[in-house]
Each structure stands twice: as structure tokens, then as C-alpha cells.
Amino acid sequence: METVQGRTVSDGIAIGRIFYYRHIRMTAVRHDDADVREELLRYEEAKIRASSQLRELFEKASKEAGAENAAIFKAHQALLEDEAYGNFIIDRIRGEKVNAEYAAALAGEYFERLLSGLEDEDTRERAADVRDVTERLLRILSSQMEEEPLLPEEPVIVMAGDLSPSETIRFDRSRLLGFLTEQGSLNCHMAILARSMSLPALTAITPQEEWDGKTVILDGQTGTLYVDPDSSTMERMKKKKEQLEQEHRELLSLIHAKDETADGTRVKLYANIGNVADAKEALSYHAAGIGLFRSEFLYLGREDYPSEEEQFQAYRQVAEQLDGKEVIIRTLDIGADKKADYFGLEREENPALGLRAIRICLNHPEVFRTQLRALYRASACGKIAIMFPMIASVWEVKECRRACQRVMDELTAEGIPFNPDTEIGIMIETPAAVFMAPELARLVDFFSVGTNDLTQYTLACDRHRSDLGKFFDPHHPAVLRALKMAADAAHEAGIWIGICGELGADPDLLPTFLAIGIDELSV
Ligand code: PEP
Ligand code: MG
DSSP states (O other): OEEEEOEEEEOSEEEEEEEEOOOOOOOOOOOSSOOHHHHHHHHHHHHHHHHHHHHHHHHHHHHHHOHHHHHHHHHHHHHHHOHHHHHHHHHHHHHHOOOHHHHHHHHHHHHHHHHHTSSOHHHHHHHHHHHHHHHHHHHHHTTOOOOOOOOOSSOEEEEESOOOHHHHHHSOGGGEEEEEESSOOTTSHHHHHHHHTTOOEEESOOOOGGGTTOEEEEETTTTEEEESOOHHHHHHHHHHHHHHHHHHHHHHHTTTSOSBOTTOOBOEEEEEESSHHHHHHHHHTTOSSEEEEEGGGGTSSSSSOOOHHHHHHHHHHHHHHHTTSEEEEEOOOOBTTBOOGGGOOOOOSSGGGSSOTHHHHHHOHHHHHHHHHHHHHHGGGSEEEEEEOSOOOHHHHHHHHHHHHHHHHHHHHHTOOOOTTOEEEEEEOSHHHHHTHHHHHTTOSEEEEOHHHHHHHHHTOOTTOGGGGGGSOTTOHHHHHHHHHHHHHHHHTTOEEEEOSGGGGOGGGHHHHHHHTOOEEEO
């Protein structure tokens, strides 16, 4: 037996055979003195074919992983249409009289190199997208059909150096048990798709030729891969898997239980969502409401701002699905690790401490106004609450409230219905918000603690660095004390307080949360 440590990007346990998916990198041979007209035509035709393939992939991914997760294929389409990319190819065909595939390969190499040389991780991820789109063009130009990657009948754990989103989504879901890749991070598309398909996945696993076809255990709880497990490990892991499934079944049997402790204290059990499809899943587990809708996902993986109408439709759909249950929608929390090029944000030395979340909204009133209009319009369709992230100062909340009032005045003047009593809350995720909690509590209807950022900022410890290990400790007394200070201030002012950071899902801390008087947990 061989034991290898990887990094979990999607949890769960999978037991099965490895299927080594070898990515065949497309290459192009240079042909000089090509017929320019003919090659331009071949390029245009290939582009049309690629575009229709991407549309099909978008449809498939929307069904299997939700429209927001499928947005990557829209981004690929935009890349395919990108002027700089297209002109590069056309110029090479015209100028150097080379064949279309060679020109496309040159464009791919050029833009990939350009992007992967940049420091920012998200921009580097875009280099993989350029590669993906270029390979699609090359495959079409060399008349290689995009075949369904053939997985064996028996479901397998796919191992690869790297998996592009196109590859990940093309696999037949019914033949998949999990993923092992060398490349990739928690936020890469393979990981996002794996999580939305409930498949365990590890990265930082270097594929080994000799593992192909071998039985392995992928333990997404610990990030461990057991190759050729001995019988005692197999037995232990089968038990662990069975136990996890049993726990899952037991928990399922409790979904009708009241959100109440034995002594009758009510704690609202809400769910966190990132897109419209998640709302349905949360409801299938009987969530009492949505405690955090991370609206920024509507802004990511695309080329331009989502319009008011587009946002309205997304918020309306969630509100209607929740059918009277509360939906707390957080306004745009972009910046730091979440980037969208079209915002034109400068590269920052310390992005977590820079222009992010509410700071961007207050600096870009038009972007903020569009989102608030969509939110207030949707407030007429269900029980929506609005929440502002990364608050540090009283003036910020006052400014947010003024922006809300302006939008309500506009809608009134336009005769558009909305709920004027829409609740307004803030996230408590900076130490400043904790210290100012008594003053802030008088300005809002509720607090929700973002323990991911609160831990990061309280302990001065980067939440995105996996190597900080025990230094990033959400159980640190300073974090728990901050939680209590915020809760006391909230209750003193007569408002409720919830937790929507990862810590809210930690059962070990439930007694602490009850002692502190947390009113809602969104997990
Ligand atoms: C948090 O910081 O705990 C939180 C819920 O927000 P996000 O993880 O989206 O920053
Ligand atoms: Mg946060």
C-alpha cells in the first residue's frame, strides 16, 4: 500500500479504481505559403463550431452544476470572440501566410504566456482558459471531433495532471467517483464543479503511470490517498465511509425537526448559497431560510457587469422559491480573492486589506445603485433582507442606508413595487465592527458574523494561505470573545445576531453559540 497526502478541494470518501486521464496536448505544424482566403475561412468556420460546442457545454453544465457554475463556458465563448485574440490569429494568417491551426497555436501560446506571467492567481487561472479555448480550435481545425472522454462502465476515480472545466464537465457523471489532480486550487473550476456534483476531489497529487487501474481510497476528509490499500485500511475506510453515509442518513431523518434546543431555545437554521440552484438544494434539506446569498457569484466568470434585470431575475427566483422564508442577500463582496477583470481594479500589495466589498460599492455608486435597485424590486416578490459586507465604520452604514433610501425614492417615483420595510443588516467581520458594535447595532436590523474574515483580521492571518496551519485558528479565544462582544451589543440594542462564516457549521462550538445567545446559524 502507498499513502500519499494531497489537498482536499471537495470532501467525502470514494473507493474505486483509478482511471488515468491523459490530456493529449494539441500541437500544430507550420505550413508556409498557405492560401490566405482559405485559411481565414477555415478559422471562421472553426470559431463557429467551437462556439456551438461551448453553448452545448453550457447547457450540460447548467443542468449538472447550476447556471452560475456553468458561466465558465460563457467566459470561454467571450474569449473566443475576444478581438485581441481573434486579430492575433487573423494577422498571422494574413501577414505570415501560415495555416489557421498554426496561427491559433501561436495566439494561444502568446496569451497564455502573457497571463501566466502575472502574479495574481485569478488572472493566472485565465491562462488555463486560453489554453482550453485554443485547444478546442486546434481540435476542430485538425478535424478531431470532441469525443466524450471514454470512462469505463464501472465508475472510476479520474486522475489527471490538470483538468480544464471543459474536460471536467464532459465526463459522464454516472461513471465518476471522484477526482485526483496535480494542479488546481480550492477555487479552480474543477474543484467548484466537483463540489457542486458532490464528488470528492484532491489536488497536489502527482499522477503515477503505474497507478492506472489500481484500486484506491480517496479520503476527502483528511486529504489522503491510499493506493492499493491493505485489507485493514480497506476495512477501516469502508467503515468510515459507511459511518459518513449513516450520519448523513441520520441527519436526513432530522430535517423535519424544529430548530430548537431541548429547553426550547430557538436557533434559526439557515443555509448559505452562491446561486439560484443552491436555493433549491437548501430547501430540500428544509433550511428555514437563506442566511447568506453570496451575490458576487453573479459578477464572476463573465466579461461585463450583470444588468439590473439579470440580477433582479436571480434574486426574484430565489425569493419565490423560498416562498415566504427569509433570504438574506449580501451585496457585492468582490475584491481580495474574488476578481472580475471588468471592474478594472488595480493590483494590490495587500488585497484583503484593500479595495473590496462595501468599499468598492461606496466608491462605485452606479454599480451599487444597480444592485440595490434589483434587490428592492425583488423585495416585492418574497422576504428579502439586504446585508452589507466588510463594514468597519458607522459612516459606511449611514452611507449604505442613504443609498437604499435613494433607490426606494426612485422606485416610488417610477411606480415600481418594493417592500419599504426590507430589513437591513451588516456583516461583522472586522475587529473595528466588533468594537463599534453598540453604535452599529442602533443603525441596522441584524448582525451576521463572517467568521472566516473575522478570524483572518482578528488574528492577522491570511485565510487563503494553507501553510499557516495552526496559526489560523477560528477557535482562538480572541475570535470567540469578539463573537460575544458583538452578540451582547446586538441584544442590548434589541436586534438579532447570526453566524454565516464556516464556524457556524462547527458542532463542537454549538454549546458556546447557545451560551453566547446566537440567534441564527447559516451553514
Ligand atoms: C466570512 O467572511 O465569514 C463570510 C461568510 O464571507 P466570505 O467567506 O464570503 O468572505
Ligand atoms: Mg467575508
